[in-house]
Amino acid sequence: MAKRSNKGIYYALVIHILWWGCLLWALQLDFNLANPWIYVAFLLQTHLYTGLFITAHDAMHGTVSKNRKLNKAVGAISALLFSFNFYNRLNKKHHEHHRFVATDKDPDYHHGSFWPWYFSFLKQYISIWQILLMAISYNLLKLFIPWKNLVFLWMAPAVLSTFQLFYFGTYQPHKGEHSAANEQKSTSQSLNHWKAFFTCYFFGYHYEHHISPGTPWWKLPKLKEKIAGEGYPG
Incomplete structure (x- = not known):
């Protein structure tokens, strides 16, 4: 397990600043489909939403800060910004995923094809309170911000980000059968750090995450290089 430090705070701060900066810029854009900046x-906002969730996820493993209160606070804020997710609820389900990986008790796992699995995944993590809070926020914000900007540059990127997180961080690593030697029931994305970063902040290196959940996202590439050289159990 990686040694904990406070370096994760700086990564979290960068993601939060970029998310807010991109959102404020996007919401004032002239929404015209001929405008390439749209x-x-x-x-960008989709990728940064994924970064928010990854930050909340790292907080669940205590890798954002050595200070437990600060670690939880950053995780909770990151989760709330991601369409009003609640940190404690996410934390409970995520640790169940690690404890019962690829079993009927795993909230992230589903015996079935891609789309049924995706909708099962969404049902686990979307609550009525999120929907209500998003609806209230949307109706208040549209008094000041054009609805097209809100829908397509605030809400839609969050939806696409759930797809990104699911596909690269859940479906691809856990689909199919795994050998008895693979206790993590996980595979890993091929060694390509650029691809791994832009697809899901290195969480395509999923086997590595499962064997060392205390390794923050930005240290997964080094762990990947080490394990790739040693070989995988299958």
């Missing part, structure tokens, strides 16, 4: 803002 698409740039959409993709």
Whole structure:
């Protein structure tokens, strides 16, 4: 397990600053489908939403800060910014995933094809309170901000980010059968750090995360290089 430090705070701060900066910029853009910046803002905001969730996730493993209260506070704020997710609820389910990986008790796992699994995944993590809070926020914000900007540059990137997190961080690593020697029931994305970062902040290196959940996202590449050289159990 990686040694805990406070370096995660700086990574979390960068992600939060970029998320807010991109959002404030995107919301004041002239929403015109001929405007290329609309698409740039959409993709950036999607990637930064994923970064918020990854930050909350790292907090669940205590890797954002050695200070427990600060670690939890950063995790809770990150989760709330991601469409009003609640940190304690996410934390409980995520640790169940690690404890019961790829079993019927694993909230992230589903015996079935891609789309049924995706909707099962969403049902585990979307609550009525999130929907209500998003609806209230949207109706208040549209008094000051054009609805198209809110829907396509604030809400839609969050939805696409759930797809990104699911596909690269849950479905791809855990689908199919795994050998008895693979206790983590996980596979790992091929060694390509650029691809791994832009797809899911290195969480495609999922086997590595499962064998060392105390390794923060930004240290997974080194762990990947080490394990790739040693070989995988299958």
